[in-house]
Amino acid sequence: MDSYQYLFPYEKIKPHSKVLIYGTGVMGQEYLRQILITGYCEVVGMIDKNYFNYSNMRVPVYAPDSIKELQYDYVVIALQKADWLNEILLVLKAEDVPESKIVYTLLRDTENINIFGGADSELVENPAYELTEKSIAISVTGGIGDMIIQKSFVKAICDLEDGCLIDIFNVDTQEMLEYLYEDDEHINAIIPNIGIRYELNHEKYALAIFIEGGAYIRVDRFNDGIFSENQSFVKAVNGVIEFCDNESANMKTPLYSLMGRRIYLGQNCYSWFGCGDALNISDKVDILLTEGGKRWFLYQDIMEKQYITVNYGNGKCSDGSLVSKAWALEKFNNLVEEIYKRHPGMIVIQVGDAAAETIKGVNCSFKGEPFENLAYILKNSRLHIDIDGGLVHMATQLGTKCVVLFGPTPVEIYGYKQNINIVSKDCNGCFGLYKNMYQCAKGYEKPLCMENITVEMVMDKVDEVLGGK
Incomplete structure (x- = not known):
């Protein structure tokens, strides 16, 4: 068989x-x-x-x-x-x-299925709606950076209704979400949304919200009667609903038009989640520093050393090609070599995805480390060098200055003022212009926006932080 x-x-x-x-x-x-x-x-x-x-x-x-x-x-x-x-x-x-x-269901276990119970529609042992009337379901999509930004929205909800209990549904970033919300008393469970768990169960919650990355928000259910004693909360959620109705955004809305609207209105990736003035959104997100991560970091014997971190790559497209915002590996290789020339004694540590190619010349690699370990590496780094992506958001929230290379993604939306953001003047900001937003809108195999950011341009900014040349 x-x-x-x-x-x-x-x-x-x-x-x-x-x-x-x-x-x-x-x-x-x-x-x-x-x-x-x-x-x-x-x-x-x-x-x-x-x-x-x-x-x-x-x-x-x-x-x-x-x-x-x-x-x-x-x-x-x-x-x-x-x-x-x-x-x-x-x-x-x-x-x-x-x-x-x-x-879609993604990969699921077909060998260790409990044939005596446990349908795909079932949730955790005690979902929030069984524990409190003020239950909230939030289904989120996106990568590491999206999860960090979305936490500002979740926090704003919790600040308005201290008695709420939230179940967060997600497809493939369970580890990050569990780490991100580990110490949040309002979070009841992180639930793998394999199959249609959110779709089948969201009506059981007093409030159910779907967040598509940084693209749009949809309120699927709101039983305002449950929250009738907290009119500030009711007003805020109704404000979110009104904002979403006015935006009229969904999966068919071109991402470029959403980005353009936000740039015109002066919104960034955080302030947009305020849904007009419905929610009080902060661009400061707490990143947990655990005792386990601290013990691991101390064991590495790098705490007293001067080092910078670099991250190569941000995933690949479905055809195996690099995403359009990637900076060439050869340039990272040359950058590391130049750092050693100008700053003798400086240690360069590579972080990021375990599957990413290794940058030539790095002193050590902590690719694929758990987030609790990665947090300590980034927090104690003199400088983090990266393209726009999740680790930039994480490092910045931990107080580490970043040199960030921007190409297709708009710096007006994703750039932090406290970082050094390098933007190509020749071509930039096309993110979402076409349906395949991960490849160059002009069809170049090597997008001009990233190709025209030179090693010397990056090194000039590195020197500003580290001093000298």
Whole structure:
């Protein structure tokens, strides 16, 4: 009998439906194989940007921009991890695929399933709505930086209603969220939103809010009667609802138009979460410093040493290419070499994703370290050098100055005034202009915005912080 690592999301698809499978990799092929065997539904085709490589598939393979021409009931995303989920959702949005027709579950355990209970729709042992009337569900998406920024919104909600208890739903950043909210008494649970847990359960909460990265907010439920004794809270939530209605933003709204609106209104990535003047949003977010992280850091014997941190990469696109805001590895290699020349004795430590390529010449690498350890590394760094991304937000909130290289993402929205932000004058700020926001809007293999930021430009700013040349 065949053993399937990737189980087709039967529970979300009506029998005999017409289905498009987005992705022709191992997961997509297993989905197709299961449907061909069971006949549960009809796979009318598969979607892949490299469709031309799959002429011998059992079903037709189409380019993403062909979706509008096809007849289907559901688009099933065959994706193992959430790294590229937002990119694919933006593609589907651009092709006018309704949210109700998009299905994804990511990788799930098919070997250790408890057959005596535990449906995908079940939550934790004691969800917030079973513990208090003032229960809140917040479903969040995005990366590390988004999670840090979104915490300012969550804090503003908690400040207005001290008696609330919150369950946070998320697809693929559980570790970061558990660390970020570990000491927050208002957070009841971090719940993996595998399948449709939030969608099936949000009506059980007094307030349910969906946050799509830094793009838009949607209030799915508000029982104002539960909070009738706190009219300040009721007024604030109604203000959020009114703001969201006025913005009229959803998955189909071009991200570039949202960014342009915020720049015009003078909003940044934090102040926008104030939803007009509904909430009092602070751009200062507490990053937890744990005793475990401190013990680990002291054991590394670097606390008394002078060091700077660098981070290379910010993930890859679904075709394996670097995201458009990445700075070339060769430039990072040359930068480290130049740092040693100008600042003898300075230690350079690489941080970031465990899968990132190692920068040549770094003294040591702490890639892939747990967040509680990473927090101490960043906090004690003389300087952090990075492209715009999650570790910049984390380091800045810990009080460490950063040299940040900006290309497609708008510095007006994501730049911190206390940092040194380098912006290419030749081309910049195209983020979200097209449906594939992770690749150069002008089609360059090496985007001009990042290519034209030179090692010398970065070193000049490093010298400003470290002194001398």
